[in-house]
Amino acid sequence: MDSITIITGVVAFLAGGGLIFMFSKSMEKKKGSQLIKEATKEAENIKKDKILQAKEKFLELKSEHEKVINKRDQKLNDRFNSIKDKEVKVNKAFQENNHKSKEVDKLKQSLAKRTELTRIKEEELEKAHRKQVEQLEVISGLTPDEAKEQLLVALKDEAKTDAAAFIQTTMEEAKLNANNEAKKVVIQTIQRVATEQAVENSVSVFNIENDDVKGRIIGREGRNIRALESATGVEIIVDDTPEAIILSCFDPVRREIARLSLHKLVTDGRIHPARVEEVVAKTRKQINEEIFEVGKRTTIDLGIHGLHPELVKIIGRMKYRSSYGQNLLQHSREVANLCGIMAAELGLNAKIAKRAGLLHDIGKVPSEESELPHAILGMKWAEKYGEKPDVCNAIGAHHDEIEMTNLISPIVQVCDGISGARPGARRQIAESYIQRLKDLENLAMSQKGVTKAYAVQAGRELRIMVDCDQVNDADAARISFDISQRIQNEMTYPGQVKITVIRETRAVNVAR
16 A cells, blocks of 8 residues: 555656646747847847948938039039130230231341341441541551551550559558558557667777776786787777776677676786686676576566577677667567557557567577578577467568568567667668668669659658659659659668659749
8 A cells, every 4th residue: 555655656746747847848938939039129120220320321421422522523613614714815825926926027027127228328337437547548647557556655655644643542542541540559659668779889998097007907918918808809909098998899798798807807906817717707607697687587577488598598698789879689678568569559469579579689699600681590590499480470571581471570570660760779881871872862863754863851751853844743643653662672771761753844034
């Protein structure tokens, strides 16, 4: 019973599970079909949306395309219209050109007629000109070439006279402002410099207390005086001049050594040859030291630094040199001050100008004789001792031995002329002075038409008398200009020379 019951229960359980499985399966089928329907509806909705979007996009593209096509059509229409306008203009221009070409043809024809008439008239004029030339040849008795030659000569003379007058007028106008400015600078420079003047001679006088000293100086059989002359190179003249002994030598340094040596010997009282040589040697050493001190003190006074010691010695030796009676050191100091002031007035380097002014005459104090001009010798020394090219050029060019290459050079030349050419600064040798005056007069007399010539104002003015029949007023101006140029180019002179040409007409009658 129990087993049957159990089997019956098992069968019932299995039957109930089968029913449940079948029921769940049917439910899943219903849900699947419902999901498929919903998915189908959703797909249709999405399809409809995409179709709508595609239609909208198509419409947008279509409208844009239509706009582009419309723009192209408008451009094509515009181009077509412009081409039509151009075609109209071209037609008008073509018609105008045809009209103008007809006018040009008419002008060519009229021009050809005028050219032919002109040629005919030219032939008639040429015939008339030939007849006139033949008549003029008959009347004047000259061929055309001879007439041309006379005309050229007359034109050359007239042009030469006009050119001389024009040159003189132009130069006067050009120099007017330049001379005024230059005079201002020179006058300001001269006014700001105090000058000193010392005239050197070739002899020195040694004063003594009494004539007994003369015998001691001469010594036994003249041995003392011979020793002095041999040691110093100075001629000692002992004559009847009371209380004075004359020392004669061209070298001021030797004369100074001899004078100081004599002073020491006379003061000491011991005078004999050995003592003479000892005192002269000490005095020479003292003078050399003094020369260096003088040069050093000069450079310090002028504010010039960095000079080579040999150049300082040369500057010191200038104290014992003279040029035409003018002390060389004083002249060089004066030129240095003038150069510094003038360079400052012109806005240049005053220190370099001073340096060049102080050294410009160092070639005048050579230790040995030289055949070179003092300017070239001084330039070589300056180059040797390391001076700047501007300073060397100024030294070498201050007498025009070489070409000037900077603005300091003409300043040194001008200041040297100011210091040397002012009245009383230098003595001139009588023979050279007289010869210069004669050369001035002879140069003036060599000009055609000059009857008399006189050098006046110590050679600073040349007065010239010309023949009024041979020289007119324009020729007188030309003669004055030519002579001034020849003096500048052919002669050497201090300062300026004024040329005055005098032309006068005199009518002389005698009442009886």
